[in-house]
C-alpha cells in the first residue's frame with residue numbers, strides 16, 4: 001500500500017485532498033497532528049517516510065520541504081504551490097493538456113500541480129496554439145472569477161468573518177491590478193504562448209467555483225477559422241478522456257447564463273466556445289472548481305497516475 005503524506009494537510013487544499021483519500025483502501029495516509037503542523041523535525045520525518053508526499057504549502061515552505069528530501073532519492077512529490085510549475089525538471093500535472101502528458105506524470109518523481117486559473121486558461125489556449133490556430137504574436141487576454149477559497153485560510157476568514165479588522169465586504173472584486181499575477185509565467189509556458197497574456201483575476205462571494213474567459217477575434221486567427229472549426233479542434237484534442245468536457249454546439253444554444261459554481265465539488269472541467277454562427281468573435285470559457293480540477297482534485301488525479309506506474 002502506498003504511503004501518502006500531505007504536508008499542509010490542515011490547510012484548504014490539503015484538507016480537501018485528505019477528504020478525497022479518507023475512504024480509500026489502496027493508500028495509507030501518514031498524518032501530522034494539527035498542533036504540530038509547523039514542527040519541522042516531524043515534517044521531515046514524515047516526508048522521508050512517504051512513497052508520495054503531496055505539498056499543500058506556500059511557495060517558501062514547499063521549497064523548504066524539497067530541501068528536507070535532499071538526501072532521499074525515492075520519495076515522489078506532488079507540489080500544489082507555484083514554486084516549480086515552470087521548472088523543466090518537474091512534470092506539469094495537467095494530464096489532458098497533451099497526449100503525452102499522462103505518461104510524463106506517471107514516470108516523474110517530481111510533479112507540479114497546476115494553478116487553478118492556469119488550468120482553465122491552458123486548457124482553452126494550448127490546443128489552439130499547438131495546432132497553430134492561435135498564431136504567433138496573438139495578444140491573448142484571460143479574465144476570471146474564482147471562489148474565495150482560492151485565497152486559502154486567510155481569505156476564507158476575511159470573507160466569512162465580518163468582525164475582523166481586515167474583513168472583505170465586497171461581493172465581487174478585481175485584484176492582481178499590476179498585471180503581474182504569479183500565474184502569468186505558467187500560463188505563458190504551458191499555454192505555449194510567445195507573448196505573456198493580460199491576466200485579470202477576480203473573486204466572488206461564493207466558496208468554490210471558477211470561470212476563466214479567453215475571448216478571441218476570429219479574423220486574427222489562422223486563416224478561415226470559424227466558431228465551428230475552433231470548437232471542432234477542441235473536441236478533437238479532448239477526445240478519449242472524461243475529465244475535460246467540450247460542451248457541444250447544440251447544447252450551447254440553450255445556455256443563456258454561466259454559473260461559476262456549476263462544478264463546485266467536482267473534479268472535472270467544462271469548456272465552451274460561445275459566439276454565433278458567422279460572427280467575428282468567440283469567447284472561450286472554462287468552468288471548474290478552484291479546489292477540484294483547480295487544485296485538490298487534480299492532485300489526487302496526479303497521485304493516481306503516478307501510482308499506475
Ligand SMILES: NC(=O)C1=CN([C@@H]2O[C@H](COP(=O)(O)OP(=O)(O)OC[C@H]3O[C@@H](n4cnc5c(N)ncnc54)[C@H](OP(=O)(O)O)[C@@H]3O)[C@@H](O)[C@H]2O)C=CC1
Pocket residue numbers: 007008009010011012013014037038039055056057058059061080081082114115116149150151152153154290291294295
Ligand atoms: N486554495 C486554492 O484554491 C488553491 C491553492 N493552491 C496552492 O496550494 C498551496 C496551499 O494553499 P491553501 O491550501 O489555499 O493555503 P492555506 O493557507 O489554506 O493552507 C496552507 C497550510 O500550510 C501550512 N503552512 C504554512 N506555512 C508552513 C510551514 N512553513 N510549515 C508547515 N506548514 C505550513 C498552514 O499552516 P498555518 O495554518 O499555521 O498557516 C496551512 O495549514 C499554496 O501554494 C496555494 O498556492 C493551488 C491551487 C488552488
Ligand SMILES: CC(=O)N[C@@H](CCC(=O)OP(=O)(O)O)C(=O)O
Pocket residue numbers: 080081082114115116117146147148149150151152155182183201202203
Ligand atoms: C482567489 C485567490 O486568491 N486565488 C489565488 C490563486 C489560487 C492559489 O493560491 O493557488 P495557486 O497555487 O494556483 O496559485 C491567487 O490569486 O493567488
